Amino acid sequence: DTGVSQNPRHKITKRGQNVTFRCDPISEHNRLYWYRQTLGQGPEFLTYFQNEAQLEKSRLLSDRFSAERPKGSFSTLEIQRTEQGDSAMYLCASSPGGRSGRVTYNEQFFGPGTRLTVL
Amino acid sequence: GNSVTQMEGPVTLSEEAFLTINCTYTATGYPSLFWYVQYPGEGLQLLLKATKADDKGSNKGFEATYRKETTSFHLEKGSVQVSDSAVYFCALSSGYSSASKIIFGSGTRLSIRP
Numbered sequence: 001d002t003g004v005s006q007n008p009r010h011k012i013t014k015r016g017q018n019v020t021f022r023c024d025p026i027s028e029h030n031r032l033y034w035y036r037q038t039l040g041q042g043p044e045f046l047t048y049f050q051n052e053a054q055l056e057k058s059r060l061l062s063d064r065f066s067a068e069r070p071k072g073s074f075s076t077l078e079i080q081r082t083e084q085g086d087s088a089m090y091l092c093a094s095s096p097g098g099r100s101g102r103v104t105y106n107e108q109f110f111g112p113g114t115r116l117t118v119l
Numbered sequence: 120g121n122s123v124t125q126m127e128g129p130v131t132l133s134e135e136a137f138l139t140i141n142c143t144y145t146a147t148g149y150p151s152l153f154w155y156v157q158y159p160g161e162g163l164q165l166l167l168k169a170t171k172a173d174d175k176g177s178n179k180g181f182e183a184t185y186r187k188e189t190t191s192f193h194l195e196k197g198s199v200q201v202s203d204s205a206v207y208f209c210a211l212s213s214g215y216s217s218a219s220k221i222i223f224g225s226g227t228r229l230s231i232r233p
Contacts, residue, residue, distance in 0.1 A: 033220065042123075042208050042223030043163070056220065091163065095219070108212075108221060110155075110163040 002026060004111035006092050012117045013082055020078045021114045025094030032075050033108060034067055035091040036060065043091050049075060050097065082118045089113040121146040125209040125224035132199055133232050140194040140227050142183075142209035150211040152176075152185050152192040153221070157206045166194075166207070201231045 005024045013019050025032050030051050035043035046065070048056045051072035061067075064082075069075040079086055093108040126141040144152065154166040154176070167176030172187035181196045192209060206226045212219040 035221075040225070042210070042225050043221075045220040045222070048220060093163075093221075107165065107168065108219075109165075112162040 004092055004094055004109055006111040006114050008114055009112060010115045012119065014119050015084060016081055018078065018080045019082055019116060020076055021090055022074060022076050023092030023111060024074045025092070026109055029094035029096050030072065031095045031097040032069055033093040034077050035093065037089040037091055084118045087116055087118045089115050121150065121211060121213060121222050123209050123211055123222055123224035126227050128228040129230055130227060131230045131232065134201055135198045138196040138199045138229070140207055142192045142194065142224060144190050144192065144211050146211055146213065148213065150213050153210040154181065154183055154194050155208040155210055157208065159205070199231050201233050204229055204231045
């Protein structure tokens, strides 16, 4: 499978615990995005990487959230001291960051998401 | 800032009915416009896109035309099927010169009765 993969698919944790999610983008995509989707809403942008550099962070990304992409390939999103309000689906997307055939600069391919439930 | 407003759901139709899901946007410059679909238990998939004014995106019988004068990108299908039941998101990204994060509407849940 050459799509975007995310692990785990589901995570249940107790309030106050730390959690870490992983995203593996499509091979050779140099842009990687994290989004959060709460029930009944559209995804909201959290942060974005161009290769290993984190170039933009949303105001939604509080100090308890940190994302890394150390080698410009996979990325991790960590949430420290989880709160019930962090319960959501966390989506990862990747894009080529250029133009390749019919795929345009800003077409993003989404993974299946990690559903986080904080008890 | 940039934003997307789409028709609230849920929308329930009978099979073979005509579908319209309204979407309007607010953006500076010349955004690209998208419709994404989320089938039950699956991830977001790009359904169609349009990158400039008057472009028509189409896929799987769905169409949407980029109307700059009305800042709209309404989704249409002439004859819906039960398999079209899903949540549909209208979205935009701000163009070639930026990081192009996608801004989504709140989604419209579509249910098709046999």
